[in-house]
Each structure stands twice: as structure tokens, then as C-alpha cells.
Amino acid sequence: MIETLEFINEDFPWFFTSLVFVLGTIVGSFLNVCIYRIPVERSVVFPGSTCACGQPIPWYHNLPILTWLILRGRASCCGAKFSVRYPAIELLTGLLFLASWLTHSPVVAFIGMLYIAFLICSTFIDFDHMIIPDRFSIGGMVIGVVLSIVFPSLHGIDGLPIVENIQGGVISVMGALIGAGLVYWIAVLGEIVFRKPAMGEGDVKFVGFIGAFCGWQGAVFAMFGGALIGSIVLLPILVIGRLLGKGAAEPDAPLIDPVEGEEEEETVEFGAQVPFGPMLAVAGLLYFLGADRYVDAYFADFALSFFGR
Numbered sequence: 689m690i691e692t693l694e695f696i697n698e699d700f701p702w703f704f705t706s707l708v709f710v711l712g713t714i715v716g717s718f719l720n721v722c723i724y725r726i727p728v729e730r731s732v733v734f735p736g737s738t739c740a741c742g743q744p745i746p747w748y749h750n751l752p753i754l755t756w757l758i759l760r761g762r763a764s765c766c767g768a769k770f771s772v773r774y775p776a777i778e779l780l781t782g783l784l785f786l787a788s789w790l791t792h793s794p795v796v797a798f799i800g801m802l803y804i805a806f807l808i809c810s811t812f813i814d815f816d817h818m819i820i821p822d823r824f825s826i827g828g829m830v831i832g833v834v835l836s837i838v839f840p841s842l843h844g845i846d847g848l849p850i851v852e853n854i855q856g857g858v859i860s861v862m863g864a865l866i867g868a869g870l871v872y873w874i875a876v877l878g879e880i881v882f883r884k885p886a887m888g889e890g891d892v893k894f895v896g897f898i899g900a901f902c903g904w905q906g907a908v909f910a911m912f913g914g915a916l917i918g919s920i921v922l923l924p925i926l927v928i929g930r931l932l933g934k935g936a937a938e939p940d941a942p943l944i945d946p947v948e949g950e951e952e953e954e955t956v957e958f959g960a961q962v963p964f965g966p967m968l969a970v971a972g973l974l975y976f977l978g979a980d981r982y983v984d985a986y987f988a989d990f991a992l993s994f995f996g997r
């Protein structure tokens with residue numbers, strides 16, 4: 689069985705690669721449902737997808753990306769407009785799963801796909817509701833520690849059985865504690881300096897989750913890299929968005945659920961409304977998908993110059 693799979697992988701490298709991409713788009717389709725329903729405490733399984741008009745969406749109109757392209761962004765039942773965000777999240781998930789597959793060994797790649805799925809859900813829920821649900825941050829942290837014990841290769845550890853499992857667990861727990869602790873103290877200091885909460889409790893737990901999967905270097909990078917990425921990329925976009933007015937982004941109708949009232953309330957002043965989670969997630973993603981080499985080397989250099997030889 690394994691030999692057959694290895695044979696397929698060697699002779700048809702595109703086979704698993706495209707399979708992983710398709711898997712990613714299917715998972716992305718499910719993540720759309722999670723992003724939409726979990727914050728409003730609804731089951732992600734029942735009922736199945738329905739259109740905003742109440743009609744159930746048949747499976748052949750629920751194909752990732754394809755449906756949106758074939759129906760040109762409109763519902764087949766009533767012609768309601770589907771948000772471009774649905775196919776965009778499916779495509780994003782497909783591409784990131786592909787990136788995980790191409791940069792890691794199969795086992796670590798699949799763990800990475802779980803990590804990516806959690807990051808995507810947390811990011812878009814944070815965009816929509818300014819919260820990161822505990823089941824993603826704390827739940828993800830616990831899953832990260834368990835996976836690190838069972839598969840220590842996640843942290844590049846390869847040694848004696850049991851010893852390597854303990855090492856994996858220690859790295860993961862340390863990553864979660866250092867990550868969460870760092871953000872906690874930055875949040876406390878930020879509140880003293882700026883006299884308003886700079887980061888939420890959700891961000892503290894979220895960086896703990898990143899640390900559980902990526903170790904303390906990944907968590908520290910998520911914090912500072914995220915702040916840097918945020919100020920370079922996201923802030924200008926948000927400022928331009930404010931200047932152009934909110935109207936441009938509004939007309940997208942919800943696909944799965946017509947009940948939606950929160951968007952109107954989010955007209956609080958700019959500055960208090962920038963979610964930090966997405967920036968943490970982008971940095972956490974970059975770390976996992978290749979930046980880890982440079983970041984780890986930087987920390988090693990830093991430690992060397994700090995503590996001497």
C-alpha cells in the first residue's frame with residue numbers, strides 16, 4: 689500500500705499535489721460554514737447549506753470555487769448575489785494546503801493543514817466579529833500540544849522514542865506559554881501607555897495556539913512580525929477603505945444565513961476597530977511556510993551575541 693503510494697508520488701508528482709489542492713478547496717468550503725455559524729452558536733453540520741431565500745442548496749451547486757464561477761456569483765434559485773469571499777476562502781485554503789504540502793514532509797504537511805484551517809477560521813471570524821472563539825484558540829492550543837507529543841517531527845525533532853515525544857511536548861507547551869505570556873504583558877503595558885485596550889484576551893490565547901504548533905520562536909515572530917505586517921500592509925488598506933466609505937464593501941449578500949444584523953453596528957471610530965488576529969495569523973502562517981529558517985537563525989544569532997560564546 690505504502691509502496692504503491694510512493695510509486696504514484698514519484699512517477700506522477702502532480703497527482704497528490706492536485707489532490708491536496710482539491711482537498712483544500714473542499715475544506716475551505718466547510719470553513720466558510722464554520723466562519724459563518726460558529727460565532728452565532730449554530731451547528732456546522734445541520735441543517736445543510738441554504739440560500740438567503742431559504743431554499744436548500746443541492747450538492748451539485750455547492751462545489752468549491754466552480755459553483756461560483758459557473759453560476760457567475762448568483763444563486764440558481766432566486767438570483768441572489770453570493771459574496772466573492774466564499775470562493776476566495778476556498779481558493780485561499782486550497783493554495784495554502786498546497787504550500788504546506790510542498791514545504792513539509794507528508795505528516796507535518798497534514799498537521800500544517802489543520803493549523804492553517806484554524807488560522808483561516810480565526811482570521812475571518814475576527815474580521816467579522818472582533819472575537820476569536822475559544823474553541824479555535826484554546827482548542828487549537830490543546831490539539832497543538834497533543835500533536836507535538838505524538839508527532840515530534842512537527843518541531844524537527846528526530847530521536848529516540850519517548851524522549852522525542854517528551855521533547856515535542858515540552859517545545860509545544862513552552863511555545864504556548866511564552867507566546868501567550870508575551871502578548872499578555874504587551875497588552876498590559878499597551879493599556880497603561882495608550883489608556884485603552886490595545887489587544888484583547890483573544891489575541892493572548894491565539895498566540896498561545898500559534899506557539900503550540902510553531903514553538904516559542906514562531907509565537908514571538910507572530911507577535912512582532914504580525915505588528916510589522918499590520919502596519920505595512922493592513923493599515924493603509926483600512927485607511928483607504930475608510931476614506932472611500934464603507935458602502936463599497938456592503939452589497940454582498942450572505943450565502944448561508946439570512947439572519948445578520950451585526951454589520952450595521954460596527955461604525956465605531958477607526959483605531960478601536962482594527963482586529964489584530966488576522967495580522968498574527970499572517971505572521972504565524974509565514975513562519976510555518978518557510979520564514980522559520982530565517983527567524984530561528986536570527987534568534988540563534990541574537991542569543992549568541994547576548995550570552996557570548
Ligand SMILES: [Zn+2]
Nearest residue numbers: 739741765766
Ligand atoms: Zn435563493
